[in-house]
Amino acid sequence: MIVALAAIVLGRIPCKAQTPTGINDLTFGNVLPGVTKTISKRTAGAAAEYSVTGNAGDQVLIDFALPTHLKDNGNSLLITFTATDCAIDSSDPGDQSSPAWDDQDPRNTLSATLGSGGLIIWLGARTQPSALQTAGSYTAEIVLTVSPAGT
Amino acid sequence: MNIKLSINIVCLATAFLLLSFSDSAAKRAGSASASIQATARVVPSQGIAVSPVEVALPDEGSENDWWLWIPDNEDLQISIEADGRPVESQLLTDDRGLTGRSALERHRHNGLIPHRLSFDSLPEGTATCTVTLTNPSN
Numbered sequence: 001m002i003v004a005l006a007a008i009v010l011g012r013i014p015c016k017a018q019t020p021t022g023i024n025d026l027t028f029g030n031v032l033p034g035v036t037k038t039i040s041k042r043t044a045g046a047a048a049e050y051s052v053t054g055n056a057g058d059q060v061l062i063d064f065a066l067p068t069h070l071k072d073n074g075n076s077l078l079i080t081f082t083a084t085d086c087a088i089d090s091s092d093p094g095d096q097s098s099p100a101w102d103d104q105d106p107r108n109t110l111s112a113t114l115g116s117g118g119l120i121i122w123l124g125a126r127t128q129p130s131a132l133q134t135a136g137s138y139t140a141e142i143v144l145t146v147s148p149a150g151t
Numbered sequence: 152m153n154i155k156l157s158i159n160i161v162c163l164a165t166a167f168l169l170l171s172f173s174d175s176a177a178k179r180a181g182s183a184s185a186s187i188q189a190t191a192r193v194v195p196s197q198g199i200a201v202s203p204v205e206v207a208l209p210d211e212g213s214e215n216d217w218w219l220w221i222p223d224n225e226d227l228q229i230s231i232e233a234d235g236r237p238v239e240s241q242l243l244t245d246d247r248g249l250t251g252r253s254a255l256e257r258h259r260h261n262g263l264i265p266h267r268l269s270f271d272s273l274p275e276g277t278a279t280c281t282v283t284l285t286n287p288s289n
Contacts, residue, residue, distance in 0.1 A: 020185035028191035147182035
């Protein structure tokens with residue numbers, strides 16, 4: 001009976017976990033007071049980039065925890081995301097210029113299917129410093145959470 | 152009989168607890184997170200603000216060299232007028248005549264990159280230039 005119970009319990013624990021990893025920070029570089037600056041999801045090295053490893057064919061749900069402001073010593077810098085700021089690709093290596101899932105809305109839960117190389121996820125954004133924006137180095141965290149679809 | 156019943160009850164209770172545990176463990180094991188940083192460095196305009204603004208161009212030692220430091224921002228379009236006339240500007244930045252990206256990289260400072268203004272289109276002495284910066288994304 002104990003063996004049967006163990007089989008039941010173990011059978012309910014998913015063994016195909018996906019592992020996301022942050023690859024590249026979302027880097028605006030220098031911005032000027034009063035001047036909006038946009039980072040495209042296509043811009044390698046500047047766009048945020050994550051990888052997800054796991055078993056090919058697994059479908060996953062993708063959620064972002066997006067900041068509304070970057071911070072520096074109590075000062076805030078507005079950051080916004082739009083409905084087309086995310087792209088996802090499952091090819092190996094990922095194709096940033098022509099991803100399988102393009103123009104995705106990072107504000108919503110997204111879904112994708114892992115390829116042989118897992119997934120690569122890119123994220124762009126724009127920052128809108130005010131005309132009186134205080135100089136400084138502003139940062140914020142962008143958290144990506146991946147879950148197996150159907151759980 | 153009673154002993155068997157007790158054992159079965161204990162087993163069922165254990166199974167219930169294990170299944171409850173496995174459900175919460177499954178949720179923890181089934182989702183995972185990773186984070187990156189969004190970073191931006193707000194640089195002071197150092198006398199050059201969003202358009203239009205007048206700046207005096209200092210002579211950098213050679214009468215042919217007029218230098219203007221322009222914010223490094225790919226989103227900006229830059230036009231320059233001296234005394235109301237358009238002035239050509241180039242991203243030619245190296246004292247030894249080097250041009251291109253390597254020269255630009257060496258001269259980047261505080262988020263500004265230098266433009267060299269064409270001598271032919273500038274009046275002698277100190278000119279007052281109007282620098283117009285426009286942001287197409289606005």
